[in-house]
Ligand SMILES: C[C@H](O)[C@H](O)C1=Nc2c(nc(N)[nH]c2=O)NC1
């Protein structure tokens with residue numbers, strides 16, 4: 001059973017790519033140590049963006065697509081300071097370079113100060129379809145566009161604060177599940193139809209096609225259900241949760257303190273399993 005969520009550095013998977021030796025106490029990388037971009041890096045980036053752009057119409061959430069367009073990042077690996085200038089003006093967020101996956105405490109600490117950590121390295125050309133760890137394509141294209149949307153921006157900061165508290169109370173496993181289903185693999189019901197806003201979906205061609213296909217189950221978002229739902233990290237998701245607006249995520253954070261305790265004690269629901277009162281999303 002793949003491990004759920006990352007608790008402390010100790011459980012950071014071995015052999016992670018990325019320059020952890022030069023990482024600062026808050027998990028970020030100083031500009032001076034950042035490897036320059038090669039022509040092949042920019043070519044890999046352009047190929048990945050162009051491939052996703054072809055399947056975004058009718059699948060990607062409108063606020064996310066507007067954010068992507070505002071970031072003007074189709075032609076080359078983006079410079080974080082350029083994107084940060086746009087984000088600061090929109091929602092006060094900014095981007096910081098990091099070596100890769102960070103221990104939860106550092107990760108939550110950055111989110112709580114409206115700084116989103118973006119992995120510096122980019123996958124190799126022969127890894128276009130799948131990589132295990134997040135690279136700059138997943139972190140930037142997947143997570144950054146929606147940081148221009150005020151409700152979502154407010155929610156992710158609140159999630160950071162909640163994460164710092166939850167760590168003290170040993171409630172990280174259910175909170176990692178919330179991040180997985182509602183930040184990485186979230187769907188939203190828009191007037192024009194069902195759309196994806198999750199970073200793990202929109203940065204993967206396979207998952208984008210699968211999430212909006214007839215195959216997976218889709219349930220109405222329910223915080224208590226999500227906090228009990230375990231997941232596989234090495235395959236497309238069998239079940240997704242659907243929100244109706246980004247304000248629902250911020251409201252759920254408000255509910256979390258009382259639900260986290262119950263979730264820690266409750267039996268986890270296996271990936272793709274049945275919940276006690278699942279409400280299928282009927283569109
Ligand atoms: C918090 C979340 O559940 C998950 O464990 C983590 N995600 C990330 C992380 N670190 C980075 N850089 N990016 C993530 O998405 N550390 C922990």
Ligand SMILES: [Fe+3]
Pocket residue numbers: 134138139142143184199200
């Ligand atoms: Fe991610």
